[in-house]
Amino acid sequence: MARKPDLRRFPGFLAVTLLCLFLLYAPLVIVAIYSFNDSPSITLWGGVSLRWYEDVFWGLEADKFKRAAINSLTIAAAAATTATVIATMAATAMLRAGQFRGRSFSFGLISLPLMVPEIVTAVATLIFFSAIGFQTGILSILIAHIVFCIPFAYLPIAARMEGIEDVYEQAAQDLYATKWQAFRLILLPLMTPGIVSGFLLAFIISLDDFIITNFVKGAGVETLPTAIFGAVKQGIKPNIMAISTLLLMVSITFVTLSYFAGRMGQNRKSNPTGET
Amino acid sequence: MAGLGPTGGRAARTYAGRGPLLILPAWVIIGIFLVLPILIMATYSFLTKEFRGGVIWEPTLAAYDQFFFDRGLFGDEQPKIEWTYILIFWRSIWQAGLATLLCLLIGFPTAWFIATRPAHSRTVWLFLITVPYWVNLLIRTISMKFLIRDNGPMNQWLLNAGLIDEPIHIINTNLAVQLGLFYSYLPFMVLPIYAAVERYNFALSEAAADLYASRWVTLTQVIIPVVKPGIIAGCILVFVPSLGAFLAPDLLGGAKNFMIGSLIEEQFKGAAGNWPFGAAAAMILLSMVLIVLIVYARNQDRESA
Amino acid sequence: MAEDQGDIAVDIDHVTKRYGDFTALADVSLAIRSNEFFTLLGPSGCGKTTLLRCIAGFEDITLGAIRLYGDNIVDLPPNKRPVNTVFQQYALFPHMDVTRNVMFGLLRLGQSEAAARKRAGEVLDLVQLTQFADRLPAQLSGGQQQRVALARALAPNPKVLLLDEPLSALDLKLRQAVRLELQQIQQETGITFIFVTHDQEEALTMSDRIAVISDGRLQQIGTARDIYEEPDNKFVADFIGETNLIDVTVAGIDNGQATCTLPGGNHFTCPAAQGAHSGRGHLSVRPERVSLSDPAQGLLTGTVSRLIYLGTDMHVDITLTDGEVVTARVQNSAGTRIPAMGETIGLNFEAGAARLLID
Amino acid sequence: MAEDQGDIAVDIDHVTKRYGDFTALADVSLAIRSNEFFTLLGPSGCGKTTLLRCIAGFEDITLGAIRLYGDNIVDLPPNKRPVNTVFQQYALFPHMDVTRNVMFGLLRLGQSEAAARKRAGEVLDLVQLTQFADRLPAQLSGGQQQRVALARALAPNPKVLLLDEPLSALDLKLRQAVRLELQQIQQETGITFIFVTHDQEEALTMSDRIAVISDGRLQQIGTARDIYEEPDNKFVADFIGETNLIDVTVAGIDNGQATCTLPGGNHFTCPAAQGAHSGRGHLSVRPERVSLSDPAQGLLTGTVSRLIYLGTDMHVDITLTDGEVVTARVQNSAGTRIPAMGETIGLNFEAGAARLLID
Amino acid sequence: EGKLSIYHWFEYIPQELLDKFAAEYDVEVTLDTYDSNEALLAALKAGKLGQYDVAVPGDYMVEILGNEGMLDTFTDDEMPNKGNILPQWADVSFDPGRKSSIPYQWGSTSFSVNRDVYSGNIQTTDIIFNPPEELKGKINVLDTAGETLTFASLHLGIPQCSTDREQLKALNDLVQNAKANWASFGSDVAKDVLVSGDAAAGMIWNGFGMKAREEGANIEYAYPDQGYIVWMDNVVLLKDAPNRDNALKFMNFLLEPENAAAVTNYARYTAGVAGVEPFLDEALKTAPELNPPAGGNPQFVQACPEEVQKVYDTIWTNLKK
């Protein structure tokens, strides 16, 4: 029998996808391999060892990296949480409050952090902080991160909210729920997958940021990227390879977890319109 | 990309009334901590430079003058058009454009391929594409540098395998910068295209085949025009950050040729220490980006009308 | 309104609703009686949903008043109106099981968990869904979902139940079954039903009274029989079922009876709709009330130009001498003589079948 | 197939289509004649679209053959089959205007831009869309879009045109208008139409022949009249229009005539479907072929338990003594006596009205 | 008790030493790094003054910071170990009387060449500005305008901060033309490119070059005949230092010979403190990087006046366009 004439298949697209994955992973995989190199030289292979992982956890700079990691995680958690709350509120206004004056303008404002080149944001924020005499430190990093996390949190949340018809909230109100009850009991649970992915995106963007952080951070305050940058600009060292491999593994765990969480959410959310 | 344009059609009105107030926190935060700084930056671009960094509060167009007019090495010649910065901008645009094209050439088939997997495996593919992105940009860039250097693993393996006699020289070339930009921003291309393709109505492909179109005719005449909004969104999301990028040119391109990002950075961190000029360059870059975006938004409005 | 206020459940009083420049409802006045099964009928986009949403409180009205048992409710938010809605797409909460969906309104009204659960059980019994109580909406068929939506809206015992095309998603056979159920529930509970549809047959079979709407304007209110047999205007006659609209010249109208000249020159007297006038006009005659006869005995004569088989019936198209086409619907049973194509034939209207319309 | 091959446009030869374990089409054989208006009719999910997609080439078949004018086409890709489709959701190219949409197939066949434009103009004329030639699909109403889809599929002059529920999105009045147009176009162009619908009335009014499908199996093929009046089995009788299925005991079948005992004990002789057998069985009688009489003269007797007004007709439900309900459809015209609720009444079947079915 | 906030060159102080100080004085030490004197100045200008206690500018930058009013002064009483400073560094032109600074390390800036790639004469600045065929396209130069342009001036034999138009034009042309032969600009990567082989020759600081050699690169550090740069990095007490007391303790701590030697052992430069010899690594005594031949032409980088600096900035930007 004839093969199914699958109009979705294009010859070569699989190959490009594999090439794409290869390009994405090759550097990281090689770094991961070399992180187990026993030799301090990055060019010579000296056998397998875990010494650089030891170095990461118990070495001289372990403390600095630990502090940087704690800072990074604290800032990312706080910035992502705040940005997610702000983005959820904003999405509710943008998508659930009808037409209002300044709606298009608001959309521009929310996407602005995404559109302004990072270096511009970094410099402008630094000048601003020094102009108003704002003491840079953890707080200044946090504020800057909240700003650029907002659009990243907003996009998936808004996309999700857009996909939920407003009839559910209307049905709730029709059944005597106040606006707040309609939000809390209906909209919020239905939006959970969007909120989770918005939060994750913001969290990871914050965790990843170097340029802006480097400009607005206070003295002695390091985040993981700035600490790594300080150590790594002069050339990649085996302990940095170990750190990056650890980061990769943490990310994979994190994303895998959220993937399964998302799947569970999907199962529960079922099919909002009841269509099949 | 979902949510990238103001949502079309009728806005849901569940929280009309005082609902719009919910936008206020976003306004306040972005207004104070991004719009105000950018306004200050705009102001600085019209002030006088202080020797060794900083500004003097005397209005002047010197920064813009410096940007657009060449008065010779000693600043006393007849003004000519200054090509230095235009060249830097042009190079940035060109590099960013090329990176965008590279991302598109690889990103479109990838996005298409993923979007046409069965629903349950799509997530896994997307996840595969995005995981490297969760690893620090810096590490990614440096890993790339490590991989492609003349004595790096890639060349060593190719040499050992006898595939090449001479190391392939990539590091410190434009190609390396391309690779770096591509590597930094690929997901920004894949995700919006994926979103568009995922909503693409495959009945259109069937209709085209039914009307005697081959696969490639279908691709160019039907599919690409229909998913164009996703392609454009992806291009913008790769192009804009690439324009301002400085890690890739610095680490992979050998910092030999300024791109806009490094030019601006140099004004604030480097020897030159010319803040008004850095601010002016930033404002010019920002205006360019905004113009592109406005044109794009206009177009979208027209298309959805 | 001229009617007895005590009897009126919902009083739509000169309601106008505009969206920007666009007028979705133009000065609509309607009084819906308590315990009535009232239907809003009209083509797509005529404003049916808009009117329902105004009653439920999801839209503000531009002008006019809406009274519920005498109280103006236009300023009440939806959650303060003792009115429940069965939404067109059901709008079941996808993250709650059937029982939780039904309990939702009861809990918001302050009932205890136990009381709400008990009441939900009763209502689910009524719609015969007891065995599905623990399922999520996605695990139900379309028809079952529709019944959950109904149960959810019925549970709080609203004074008025609004139903927005609740049957449109169902296929023919299922639709017929659900219709019967709805009518029974309405009779059992005594709740006033306001039902929206664009399906004429649905409206005719289910309703105590029907309001026909077109372009945001009320066209006619009446029982199914009134509207079908005594349409006021061309729109109603044409929209409800099929009709022949025959060009006539009206000599005069006397005491509700019009004297007209038919194509071919025969004279004819028939009832006129209120507001009809002399001059050129249209006579509406339903195809099933056109009878066939010998050419000589016909009020009109023509030749058979098309025969369509409809199962229960035949449609016979007769082209008159002036080119107008009149359709007769002939029941497809043993005794009926089916004419042949091209045959010349006479047409008569049964008594009271023809009616002069407002143009 | 026993029929004359030269006359056969599409020959579906023992086609089976499985999706994994699920059998969407089970051993379907059909021969569609050249120039025929052929309809596939069946409930949702029965496999109609699947069959159409197999013909168009979007699905491969698991077993069997599909022949187009004698050539097996199962190995041809869709763009090589001289068959065009009007898709259920139109599938108009949203970025092309109406003319471009219609020209698409012509250009692919290698016609020059000018020739394609000319032909597009002609076809748009045919579907009366000339004035909309420059619009984008989004700027058209549903009915207009449907006609563009039709024009686009007609333009390359395919040998066979496949139409997948092309009317389902239209409202009643619009649907009726488009139906007429389709029939006219089919007659003018002489193209073989294969039409899919789940709407019985649509199938009956439009088709030369109808294939009734259920659960991927062919139930019956025949003209509208065959299928309506001589259904082979319970499914067909029940699915096409309304019918009364009356439990009977069959004493024997002789020469296609069955002798049965009715509820209440009367004996009755009627035609039997091929394959019907003695023992318990079902008699199918259409409501409009049930006539009412005095209780004494009735083949069956019962009391009137419900009256439903349908505009053209009345439905009268009569509950028999054994509790079975039989429905009679009485035309709502002057001469007819409408019984009252609760009245005891006799029922008779018109000659040839009853038929013993395969269970 | 309390904190100490240091702003420092990258890879220039051993973590062990910071830990030692922290333990000895019970101070929490934080360290941020920069990669050029100019970056330090810019950061302080942009609002970081007042956040750090000490920084480590090079000679000419001490003068600039002083002129900008960014330095605090201390008295001799506040710096008990001040006497340990070697006499030649005790009174310097960029900080007469050492009122704000103490010596940290000094060294030279020149270049190293990979001897596997090029075996010819390297004692000439031609290696960078007019390279032999083998080295073309394999050269890294420092990404700091000050040192690189000064080095170019040495090559041309023109004075620093020259105001002569012809000389400045020649300087401009020189670097413009030389750039075609350069692979990259980079300061912090200067060692890495030599070790990894990305560059076969590269401008580098002497100690950094020694580290590169010790990491396995077959390179030789050059003392070109045209001259080379010398510098002295100094620990300065910053104005508005949040922890002035700890800053002074730290500076005093660095004047202990043992501690100064620890820095030298780590960074491979030379200390400005007397009595470090017993603590030094053997390798340092003979390392060619630390033992320049007599009679060379070492030069300090000068801070140029504004008008001249503007031209240098233009030349630098032109170079990188």
Ligand SMILES: Nc1ncnc2c1ncn2[C@@H]1O[C@H](COP(=O)(O)OP(=O)(O)OP(=O)(O)O)[C@@H](O)[C@H]1O
């Ligand atoms: N928010 C709005 N803004 C502008 N026009 C609107 C809006 N909502 C509805 N309309 C218009 O009002 C008219 C009435 O809409 P409504 O939804 O009441 O129609 P309907 O009678 O329910 O039709 P259907 O049978 O298709 O559901 C339509 O023409 C519609 O386009």
Ligand SMILES: Nc1ncnc2c1ncn2[C@@H]1O[C@H](COP(=O)(O)OP(=O)(O)OP(=O)(O)O)[C@@H](O)[C@H]1O
């Ligand atoms: N890709 C598929 N995989 C599995 N089952 C499928 C697939 N496509 C269709 N089916 C099943 O095949 C059966 C026939 O589907 P088909 O689309 O032909 O129905 P249909 O008769 O056209 O119904 P409708 O009137 O609803 O359009 C359905 O039960 C459907 O669920």
Ligand SMILES: NCCCCN
């Ligand atoms: N590694 C730091 C070098 C300092 C040169 N002044």
Ligand SMILES: [Mg+2]
């Ligand atoms: Mg509606």
Ligand SMILES: [Mg+2]
């Ligand atoms: Mg179908």
